[in-house]
């Protein structure tokens with residue numbers, strides 16, 4: 001299932017942010033990733049699209065070292081020992097099941113990320129950093145700070161996770177359907193924020209999303225995954241009926257979500 | 263009550279072990295591991311049986327040893343089978359108790375007193391050396407828990423996120439299980455096999471009733487552990503009852519107290535946090 005549209009991949013530069021070669025993963029004999037190759041240049045915003053069960057989450061988990069590949073190699077910033085680059089990565093998981101009885105407050109949770117070397121037990125009460133407060137206010141977690149994290153609604157939790165992933169100004173941001181369950185003003189704020197932070201820090205962003213219109217507007221490069229990368233290119237190239245049909249197997253209108261845009 | 267040497271020993275041991283169990287308990291309950299500590303505790307019966315059978319005078323070593331064996335078995339089964347955690351626990355619980363009873367039946371008489379004191383806890387059984395061991399354990403475990411509080415909290419919140427924050431999840435999990443196993447095994451002397459888990463579970467549960475963040479839960483849990491432990495020793499002396507039972511009862515009384523406080527204050531003001539953070 002190779003495709004005609006990965007014509008002019010931009011020069012990845014000396015060390016790409018992500019380099020995946022021949023990645024294979026199977027679950028109980030069932031192959032899920034069947035040899036994925038990708039090279040993501042530093043500083044780009046790339047989107048990963050594909051139907052349910054096509055292995056997007058599995059691919060991100062491989063990038064994080066959470067899933068051992070059966071075959072193939074993953075390098076992040078040229079480093080194949082993934083544990084070593086973890087501190088430079090921010091991650092928003094697709095869904096997070098939290099223990100309901102765990103009483104950790106949002107403030108404490110966020111200070112865990114902030115003060116890895118310091119102890120939240122002594123420090124989470126002092127939160128005077130103004131820059132931080134404005135980010136928190138922007139993401140809309142400020143009113144949630146004193147609530148237990150397990151008592152939040154799905155969308156509120158997602159906002160907190162987004163804040164958590166952005167806190168330490170990561171060099172690589174892996175977002176697995178970050179705005180699933182977030183209301184549409186929240187979604188707009190999120191993408192604006194990512195665009196703003198990206199302009200400022202120039203970090204690399206990998207975004208999994210089913211919202212093709214958002215992908216179209218914000219990504220500079222799109223990978224369509226279905227077991228393998230069956231199609232890649234700029235949004236204009238990939239988001240056409242022909243290549244989407246190849247990824248999704250059925251006809252998908254690339255602009256079907258555009259009525260959300262205002 | 264404070265003039266007798268055995269009472270001073272018991273109070274000191276409780277002062278070290280009760281807050282330690284309560285501190286670990288905050289994470290044990292957050293991670294749904296209460297049944298895990300129960301299983302390790304019951305494994306101690308087999309440790310005691312093996313010790314008696316082999317004619318050992320010092321039973322703490324076989325108790326810790328067998329506790330670790332059970333803990334490792336739980337982890338191994340969890341990683342290598344599809345069984346649910348509670349199934350694995352029930353399996354090992356039955357396995358170790360039956361093995362313990364079987365071994366005890368091979369021993370010829372005269373051990374019942376010893377087994378009784380291990381089952382229910384005995385203040386008279388606390389010796390100078392036990393106090394020293396508890397003190398050292400308290401220092402080592404409490405200091406390492408507080409030094410690694412960020413890591414422990416992250417893992418309790420979500421293991422994958424902890425991994426992404428650079429935590430070696432596997433290593434921390436093993437160390438936590440080691441600390442919990444040794445603490446439970448040492449506390450058995452005082453609290454008994456039957457009730458040692460109550461000191462791991464009840465103080466954090468009571469603290470949960472009156473806390474609105476994790477820091478408060480840790481502080482209150484430690485406090486409740488100390489008060490429940492010392493109060494239980496005093497009750498044990500007064501009523502001449504096994505101190506495992508009296509400590510558990512005083513912890514449960516404190517739990518009921520916090521429950522009443524919670525119900526009372528929640529009704530009055532449902533949206534306000536109970537205590538200022």
Ligand SMILES: Nc1ncnc2c1ncn2[C@@H]1O[C@H](COP(=O)(O)OP(=O)(O)OP(=O)(O)O)[C@@H](O)[C@H]1O
Nearest residue numbers: 027028032050051052053054055056057058059094
């Ligand atoms: N831990 C696991 N054990 C067994 N099978 C798994 C596991 N994780 C994923 N799979 C299987 O791998 C396939 C890909 O799953 P994955 O979560 O990567 O899909 P996805 O592209 O993220 O889908 P979605 O759009 O629904 O999030 C699915 O068929 C799923 O059933």
Ligand SMILES: [Mg+2]
Nearest residue numbers: 056057094176
């Ligand atoms: Mg997914």
